[in-house]
Amino acid sequence: MDGFVVQFVNGLKTTVLLALVSGALGMALGLLAAAGRLSRWRAVSAAVGFYTTIIRGVPELIIILLIYFGGTVAISAFFGRYVEVNAFLAGVVSLTVVFGAYTAEIFRGAVLSIPAGQIEAARSLGLHPWQTWLLVILPQMLRIALPALANQWISLVKETSLISIVGLTDIMRVAAIGAGSLRAPLTFYLAASALYLALTSLALVIFNLLERRFAVPGR
Amino acid sequence: MRAAKALSYPAFGVGEPAAEPGIRAERIEKRLGGNDVLRGVELIVRPGEILSILGSSGSGKSTLLRCLNLLTIPDRGDIWVHGEKLAIRAASQHGGPAGILDHRQVRRVRASMGMVFQNFNLWPHKTALENVTEGPVLVKGIRRGAAAELGRHYLAKVGLSDKADAYPRHLSGGQQQRVAIARALAMEPQVLLFDEPTSALDPELVGEVLRVMAALAGEGRTMVIVTHELAFAREVSTRAAFMHGGLIEEESPPQEFFSSPVSGRLRGFLASHR
Numbered sequence: 054m055d056g057f058v059v060q061f062v063n064g065l066k067t068t069v070l071l072a073l074v075s076g077a078l079g080m081a082l083g084l085l086a087a088a089g090r091l092s093r094w095r096a097v098s099a100a101v102g103f104y105t106t107i108i109r110g111v112p113e114l115i116i117i118l119l120i121y122f123g124g125t126v127a128i129s130a131f132f133g134r135y136v137e138v139n140a141f142l143a144g145v146v147s148l149t150v151v152f153g154a155y156t157a158e159i160f161r162g163a164v165l166s167i168p169a170g171q172i173e174a175a176r177s178l179g180l181h182p183w184q185t186w187l188l189v190i191l192p193q194m195l196r197i198a199l200p201a202l203a204n205q206w207i208s209l210v211k212e213t214s215l216i217s218i219v220g221l222t223d224i225m226r227v228a229a230i231g232a233g234s235l236r237a238p239l240t241f242y243l244a245a246s247a248l249y250l251a252l253t254s255l256a257l258v259i260f261n262l263l264e265r266r267f268a269v270p271g272r
Numbered sequence: 273m274r275a276a277k278a279l280s281y282p283a284f285g286v287g288e289p290a291a292e293p294g295i296r297a298e299r300i301e302k303r304l305g306g307n308d309v310l311r312g313v314e315l316i317v318r319p320g321e322i323l324s325i326l327g328s329s330g331s332g333k334s335t336l337l338r339c340l341n342l343l344t345i346p347d348r349g350d351i352w353v354h355g356e357k358l359a360i361r362a363a364s365q366h367g368g369p370a371g372i373l374d375h376r377q378v379r380r381v382r383a384s385m386g387m388v389f390q391n392f393n394l395w396p397h398k399t400a401l402e403n404v405t406e407g408p409v410l411v412k413g414i415r416r417g418a419a420a421e422l423g424r425h426y427l428a429k430v431g432l433s434d435k436a437d438a439y440p441r442h443l444s445g446g447q448q449q450r451v452a453i454a455r456a457l458a459m460e461p462q463v464l465l466f467d468e469p470t471s472a473l474d475p476e477l478v479g480e481v482l483r484v485m486a487a488l489a490g491e492g493r494t495m496v497i498v499t500h501e502l503a504f505a506r507e508v509s510t511r512a513a514f515m516h517g518g519l520i521e522e523e524s525p526p527q528e529f530f531s532s533p534v535s536g537r538l539r540g541f542l543a544s545h546r
Contacts, residue, residue, distance in 0.1 A: 174395070176343060177343060177386075178407035178459060180411060
């Protein structure tokens with residue numbers, strides 16, 4: 054059992070790193086996609102709409118498997134010999150793609166809920182569009198998006214467990230190995246649950262702080 | 273560089289009025305939501321003039337005002353601001369929308385025209401002072417410290433020195449609109465555009481906003497005011513225009529406009545608003 058404490062610590066590190074990296078990349082992708090979705094260019098908007106609809110409509114597990122095995126096929130073909138995709142990398146890519154699709158829709162809704170008059174006021178002063186984004190849209194959009202983003206981050210932390218299916222040694226995989234080898238499934242899965250619960254609780258606390266930080270003064 | 277630009281718009285600089293101050297709009301047409309909102313309007317605003325635009329809702333007066341700083345882009349027609357023709361692409365016959373050709377020019381022109389909106393449109397996450405100073409800082413590159421001084425000056429001018437650090441949510445509608453006026457003033461614009469500035473206010477708050485506007489009019493500023501406040505328009509403006517069906521039906525100095533209107537529609541409009 055003692056050996057598994059070390060393994061759980063390593064698995065925890067992997068899970069946290071995976072969530073943070075794919076969450077950060079996914080939010081960046083989501084912001085870009087939201088901007089594309091709101092673009093005047095119909096082709097861009099339609100392409101982004103296609104992406105978010107497909108990704109949100111397919112189970113995450115399948116996306117992970119497709120990216121893992123598809124990536125292996127593609128890279129092997131490129132190098133002319135069998136190359137196996139790194140499980141962590143496949144995890145980052147698939148979770149980023151998924152997270153980007155969900156946050157894109159969150160950001161898009163948040164931008165649309167900002168009264169058009171506030172953007173017109175910025176334009177009427179002669180502000181450049183990107184100044185309008187930074188001054189008017191982004192700060193208010195983040196505030197509006199925060200509750201939905203909190204939910205999405207919690208989902209992300211839990212979804213990292215799916216990456217264990219392609220061999221990533223995260224919390225979930227450590228628990229599964231321990232459960233099998235020591236024949237104590239309940240102990241190991243309860244331990245894993247506690248770790249995930251700790252992580253999601255921490256995420257909730259952080260988002261509550263952020264919501265307070267970005268609250269509209271005076272409400 | 274300039275010559276090249278002039279060449280790309282053949283109409284520019286050929287037989288056009290020399291750098292005349294003020295605003296000139298010619299044959300402005302705009303279709304919105306299947307309605308011909310503007311149907312070839314002609315409008316001139318001379319420096320120092322205070323022009324009130326009146327008319328029933330749907331007559332096109334707000335749309336015309338918004339065309340002057342291109343918040344609404346006219347489908348057809350030309351606009352000169354301070355003698356400079358705005359580079360816009362007309363809407364196509366096949367429904368392609370009108371567009372701005374020179375965004376840099378439009379930003380410069382917008383910065384020279386302050387606009388005050390019906391719904392104030394303050395930014396709720398910024399204090400009154402920040403609402404006023406962001407324009408000078410971001411558009412004119414004025415340093416924060418100097419901008420704050422400028423902002424306090426204009427907040428004092430609208431009687432809100434003590435509200436600099438208040439957020440819009442803590443201000444009454446009348447106070448919010450006065451902050452919005454200070455925001456427009458802080459850009460030190462050559463023209464002020466008012467789009468029904470008192471229409472969203474409770475009746476008891478209208479007076480404080482009109483008093484500020486009257487004081488500005490007394491400074492010889494160029495102002496275009498779309499309004500329903502007939503008494504105010506009569507008292508403050510140097511010229512009044514009546515819009516109906518997407519055209520200016522009648523315009524004259526306020527004395528004639530209100531005392532001896534020519535068109536039957538204007539007579540009816542004035543009678544119904546008495």
